[in-house]
Amino acid sequence: MSVKIAVTGAAKEAVDRVVPQLVADLVASRITDLDETLWGPDAESEAAKRLGWTQSVAISRPLIPEITALRDALHADGVNHIVLGGMGGSSLAPEVITRTYGVELTVLDSTDPGQVLSALHDRLETTAVVISSKSGGTVETDSQKRVYEKAFREAGIDPTTRIVVVTDPGSPLDVSARADGYRVFNADPNVGGRFSALTAFGLVPSGLAGVDIDALLREAEVEELALAQDSLDNPGLVLGAAISATVPLKDKLGIVADGTHIVGFADWAEQLIAESTGKLGKGILPVVLGLSAPELTEGLADVQIIRLVGDWNATRDVAEGEIEITGTLGGQMITWEYAIAVAGRILGINPFDQPDVESAKVATRALLDERPAPTAPALTADGIEVRGTAGLLDGVSDLAGAVDALLAQLGPDGYLAVQAYVDRLAHPQLAELRDVLAAKSGRPVTFGWGPRFLHSTGQYHKGGPKTGVFLQITEAASTDLEIPERPFTFGELIQSQAAGDASVLAALGRPVLTFTMTDPATGVNVIAGAVR
Template sequence: MNGPLNRTSFQLGRELQTRLEDRLIDWERAGKTTKLWNKDARLWTNSGEENWLGWLTLVEEQLEDLRPVQDAATLVCGSSFDQVVLLGMGGSSLCPDLWASTFPQQSNFPKLRVLDSIVPAQVVELESELQLEKTLFIVSSKSGNTIEARALMEYFFDRVQATAGPRNAGRQFIAITDPGTPLEEVARQRDFRRVYYGKPDVGGRFSALSSFGLVPAALMGLDIRRLLTMAQPMVHACRRERATENPGVVLGAIMAEAALSGRDKLTLVISPAIARLGAWLEQLIAESTGKDGKAIIPVDAEPLGDPDAYGTDRLFVYVRLASSPDPLQDRGIERLAAAGHPIVRIDVSEPLAITQEFFRWEVATSVAGAILGINPFDQPHVQLSKDETQRLLQYYQNQTHLPDYPPAVIENELKVFLHPSDRDFAEAASPHSMVGLLRAHLQRLKPGDYFALLAFLPSEASCDRLLQEIRRSIRDHYAVATTCGYGPRYLHSTGQAHKGGPNTGVFLLVTAEDAVDRNVPGCGCTFGTIKMAQALGDFQVLGNLGRRIVRVHLPAALQPGLERLVELVTQALS
């Protein structure tokens, strides 16, 4: 084993501390850690959970035979490839995105980039930065039929064929998928350079230490053996029967007991150097716990505020990179602790020790699921939006356009759309203007609710800044938690909690006209059409489930449109 165990401390307050102590006594007396490691489904709901626990032994299994993953490094080390681009979503993309943002480009290895969006502007921008003849593409999809990964594959395969020719194009592609999937078949037909396999008993959001995370790490030149051995101390610690000494059990019990006592907004504060860990944690927690009307709502990348900006529904977790801490975060957390907010502190010794946190949080999320009485390994509501998207795309194939929905208000090229179930709400809004509708919508926020921005926009710094302004102003005004997800990525992440969790979300879905667009070969439509079908599908499903949701549609001039939305929200709050 290499490296120390990442240190943990917590300051919970008397009530939550007592609940934690009682829970850990019960967990230990009932031998539940043994049940977890024995894959005993009765620990949860006894509905097939035993089929999804392969992640428990991944570290040791990978270390026993590193050859398949290390083979990936030989494909690119010293080769003509200067960039590797991963095409995937959710559990297939979030860990590689963390690698790419945390570690610098390694000597003699290409740069790793991740494309987990089909927003046309983002696809076009990435393509403009590539020399296609020097790019290796990874198509990563556990199911092998993820609509976004398939569309991106078809687009870039067509582009590479145009330069390399039909017979050679496949040599610039590899696939990561489970055995027997449609993607495996396509890879064989098109003569992809390699196919790497996931494990069927490891769900996508638990797959960071499988081929889905390790193959991209190898392709960018990271030391795979060291990544895995760095995780070993946490794996061993999470086997401890004494619950108080088991870091995964302790964290999971804190998460669950906090949620059961009303502190169900798990607010992540993460050192900037490893900030993308937050998106990975967001998917793991939201998709695992957001069901049966229950959820732990992860709050990632919300700007730190003063203690009085927060309600009593928060649990803060500060994941601090000990080798590169942020003094502003340190001071902010100290202020929150002094004000009595419950805080968990996790010190990550170095960037490679992120692998310990993968395992700790996987155990913790599984433990929290057991305490909450849910199955943390399924995602029953994700399919709802997928089905509605397919219905809308079929409509497009038949009618050559998506369904037209009349806006409630149009002002300065911005449009507001309401779900049909919100007619009474629309009639009550006064004045009947964009500001009036937004004000009435935001006034639906109550203590214990959360505000969610669902942005089908390019994930870029200019959008981030303005969306964060909206989050901060609403958080400070209503003292509610705020989340922000870029579409369609959030559909594979927090989307499950939005639909399967409690009806405590107030949603603002933002779409925009596309200034550029591209056809998807073999699809009969464009990236923009698929993106809009996904946005409209999620809007429809959330509304059908009785969620409080409004859609704002921006013009193609995105920056001024988004700036205008910020102004409208500010006016609505005044």
């Protein structure tokens, strides 16, 4: 067993109080035995078809020679650059896997036209693209597939030799891709997207990019026996109780990489936690933190800190009130999957559905169909158009005042979510606003790149506790890109996704402030100045 956990403070009290009952209830072995009754009668139908992740190692092993053979064939043809078109679980797992293994993978999980164009213009002659969608109907990945098909054809390349599809068997994408002659890998349909790291969704792009996926599966396999046992030191039970059973519940989980060799793990865990637990007005909000994040020293009563550490030293001192966890990437992935399933039982929710994710998609489709004129901004200052939910901007005359008005809506148990619907390759410095706003507000702050986060924390924003306030940052892109055989462009799509999500949040009574940069070249600095 490589995964080790140390708990202190309220987390230790939760583990000491709850884990014995989990053991008595045979929770670990029942999860492994695919017992769909663990989460109550309302969850049974969903749980009955969503527990396949417990068997991912065995089910995925036969994929290894197929993936390796395809990688070798691509290399023989001079193809050595892999692009992944995917969203949510389809992109977050391969991103952390390849970054941890030190392998290049271009992750295209955006509809921003500038970001799509950057990918299209990068080594197309030696590129293969993995189009990854569990449902086979994701608008982002469908758009990415269409634009790459066109680009390959214009370059004199047969798209069927360069595009690989990963999807569930029988999905619309599975049927159409096979009919068109594409290479298709089917994933286990009994695994939800956010639990799919060790299935075809995680393994195909990672393996084609050059990761030793057999080693990754072996890392997970080492943990399987410990996770299946009904014992007090089962890491899945310990972690699940530590993050979901504190009294009162510390419902914000600050995740800090502090010495771990794993790169970007918190971004993957963010979706697993938020989309699994954020519903019925309950949930755990994951907050990805750096080592100097204000939340680490503010002593917020509703924030539980967990540190991802490196080499384990049994004599090391763990800061009082914190959790520390170490382990291999594969071991941590399967341990966190068990832990979140356990947390769902403790919280009394179904960890396998995502009832509120569809609402933003519906609103986006309506805006794309109707194409309403943009709402007039409440004010424009220094090239930034400012919009807000009803009453938010009353009496506000500048950008700093708009930020203050939004922060004034934060309650003592609230959080701020910053949502940047922009080209993250062109504007990475926007992420620096997270720490500034956390220090300014004295409350936890999350940061998400749109529309990527819609498939992740978007569920928590709508289905979790009604304590969030939201800052959207959008841009009027200087360039746009048509989507072949679609009546909308990438620019129109991302604008509709931002507006659609804002409308759903507003309808739920969440305060939303939107800054639109009319000149992105200067807009980032203007917004940063207003925030500071």
